[in-house]
Amino acid sequence: MTEHGLNLDLNALNQQESDVIIKTLLATDKKAIITTNFRPFEAVLIHQVVQVRPDIPVVWMDSGYATKETYEFADKLTKQLNLNLKIYHPKISRAHFEAINGSELPIIDTPEHDVFTNLVKLEPFERALATEKPEIWFTALRKQDSALRAEMDKVSINSDGLIKAAPLLDWNNKQMWQYELDHDLPDNDNYYDPTKGDAHRECGLHLKH
Numbered sequence: 001m002t003e004h005g006l007n008l009d010l011n012a013l014n015q016q017e018s019d020v021i022i023k024t025l026l027a028t029d030k031k032a033i034i035t036t037n038f039r040p041f042e043a044v045l046i047h048q049v050v051q052v053r054p055d056i057p058v059v060w061m062d063s064g065y066a067t068k069e070t071y072e073f074a075d076k077l078t079k080q081l082n083l084n085l086k087i088y089h090p091k092i093s094r095a096h097f098e099a100i101n102g103s104e105l106p107i108i109d110t111p112e113h114d115v116f117t118n119l120v121k122l123e124p125f126e127r128a129l130a131t132e133k134p135e136i137w138f139t140a141l142r143k144q145d146s147a148l149r150a151e152m153d154k155v156s157i158n159s160d161g162l163i164k165a166a167p168l169l170d171w172n173n174k175q176m177w178q179y180e181l182d183h184d185l186p187d188n189d190n191y192y193d194p195t196k197g198d199a200h201r202e203c204g205l206h207l208k209h
């Protein structure tokens with residue numbers, strides 16, 4: 001991967017376990033972020049990454065539609081791991097959106113739903129990228145999430161030239177659960193994403209980036 005000023009063998013790195021991938025990428029001193037939606041099992045990758053770089057920006061696009069348990073989990077994990085949490089809010093609040101559009105969410109796969117997804121997730125993420133200017137982007141994507149993710153590599157260069165790393169790509173739920181148990185980490189048992197409809201659906205974030 002010399003075009004990015006890194007002397008890394010991507011194919012070799014992709015064969016490695018999560019701890020080696022995280023240490024290798026962060027040893028480069030490149031600016032890194034980790035994104036999280038605080039869905040179940042989020043504590044695992046965040047814990048692994050902050051062991052190596054404690055002050056890494058942890059980026060959350062808070063749609064305003066998260067469950068009470070998600071907000072509680074976000075607070076608890078942030079305090080327990082002393083996270084450098086960076087919250088990106090939509091440009092229009094939930095109250096404002098609902099006053100104009102009503103409190104019922106737009107139907108999935110309609111132009112109205114696309115506008116909503118852009119408002120609460122995609123635009124805030126563009127803002128996060130422009131503000132944080134990462135060179136490395138960690139996510140906890142896993143093969144079991146969707147057909148698209150089943151085909152991904154753990155480490156790749158995305159269309160923006162960002163190094164996109166999903167060190168837990170091939171972990172299963174049992175491994176995630178065991179890791180949380182071993183490290184006394186909290187979890188979220190009531191997660192909801194208003195942009196998804198179905199958990200296996202892509203909202204567009206990982207199609208664009």
Ligand SMILES: Nc1ncnc2c1ncn2[C@@H]1O[C@H](COP(=O)(O)OS(=O)(=O)O)[C@@H](OP(=O)(O)O)[C@H]1O
Pocket residue numbers: 035036037038039042059060061062063121138139140141145193196201202203204205206
């Ligand atoms: N709201 C929000 N804030 C910050 N980061 C987010 C958000 N939504 C998605 N993501 C990032 O995308 C990863 C996959 O999330 P999802 O499958 O739930 O949704 S999406 O369809 O990709 O938007 C998700 O996975 P994790 O890394 O496991 O959190 C994040 O990295």
